[in-house]
Amino acid sequence: MIKIVDLHKYYGELEVLKGINKEIKKGEVVAIIGPSGSGKSTFLRCLNLLEEPTNGHIYIDGIDILDKKTDINKVREEKIGMVFQHFNLFPHKTVLENLTLGPIKIKNFTQKEAEIIAFELLEKVGLKEKAYVYPNSLSGGQKQRIAIARALAMKPSILLFDEPTSALDPEVVNEVLEVMKTLVKEGMTMLVVTHEMGFAKNVASRVFFMDRGNILEDDEPKKIFENPSHERTKEFLSKVL
Numbered sequence: 001m002i003k004i005v006d007l008h009k010y011y012g013e014l015e016v017l018k019g020i021n022k023e024i025k026k027g028e029v030v031a032i033i034g035p036s037g038s039g040k041s042t043f044l045r046c047l048n049l050l051e052e053p054t055n056g057h058i059y060i061d062g063i064d065i066l067d068k069k070t071d072i073n074k075v076r077e078e079k080i081g082m083v084f085q086h087f088n089l090f091p092h093k094t095v096l097e098n099l100t101l102g103p104i105k106i107k108n109f110t111q112k113e114a115e116i117i118a119f120e121l122l123e124k125v126g127l128k129e130k131a132y133v134y135p136n137s138l139s140g141g142q143k144q145r146i147a148i149a150r151a152l153a154m155k156p157s158i159l160l161f162d163e164p165t166s167a168l169d170p171e172v173v174n175e176v177l178e179v180m181k182t183l184v185k186e187g188m189t190m191l192v193v194t195h196e197m198g199f200a201k202n203v204a205s206r207v208f209f210m211d212r213g214n215i216l217e218d219d220e221p222k223k224i225f226e227n228p229s230h231e232r233t234k235e236f237l238s239k240v241l
């Protein structure tokens with residue numbers, strides 16, 4: 001589903017991604033862990049072209065998304081959903097509008113069609129009663145569940161999460177993780193940058209350990225957590241576990 005070939009990213013002189021090669025299959029749930037500044041966010045942002053890779057290739061469903069002929073917006077908006085640490089909901093739109101805007105504007109859904117889907121998704125994330133309120137009246141956990149619903153409204157084939165629970169109070173982290181687990185059960189392909197080692201260990205099917213612009217380790221969770229191959233991974237895990 002995703003094929004990444006020799007992906008490099010520089011910010012000026014700083015090389016942040018140092019030639020990443022990976023393939024991710026449909027239905028895989030990849031947890032990306034690693035120290036701050038190792039390039040995790042940049043990696044995700046390159047996948048949906050929020051950042052322009054300096055070189056390399058990214059294929060999504062066989063389409064080379066860096067090919068000049070590819071309609072980047074279409075790929076970004078229709079194939080790949082992204083959920084951010086700070087939710088990024090539209091503050092001046094109701095919850096329902098947050099969910100229907102994209103499908104109406106980009107997928108040419110009618111208002112009615114978009115609302116039917118939006119209510120299904122609100123039901124799924126357990127927030128049907130919040131359809132007509134504004135985001136600022138929601139708790140952090142509720143905002144993040146709405147942000148997930150909004151991403152799903154575009155029917156993406158891949159969902160990217162960049163530290164979806166890092167900005168949340170501890171007591172609401174679980175409600176967001178529960179929604180994410182539901183998506184995993186449904187077979188959604190997901191890449192999740194996270195500090196939730198429980199999620200990486202128990203929910204992900206695969207873990208990437210990123211260090212200084214490389215994916216140093218790529219293995220099943222059990223192997224990474226119980227018997228990591230690299231000293232850097234051991235050192236990192238000893239600090240976070």
Ligand code: ADP
Nearest residue numbers: 011014016034035036037038039040041042043
């Ligand atoms: P992580 O998500 O693992 O903490 P990032 O991908 O955010 O790491 O950052 C990797 C490196 O790139 C860091 O050194 C960071 O300072 C740098 N960086 C990130 N974004 C930019 C940017 N827009 N301009 C310049 N440097 C950046």
Ligand code: MG
Nearest residue numbers: 040041042162
């Ligand atoms: Mg980051």
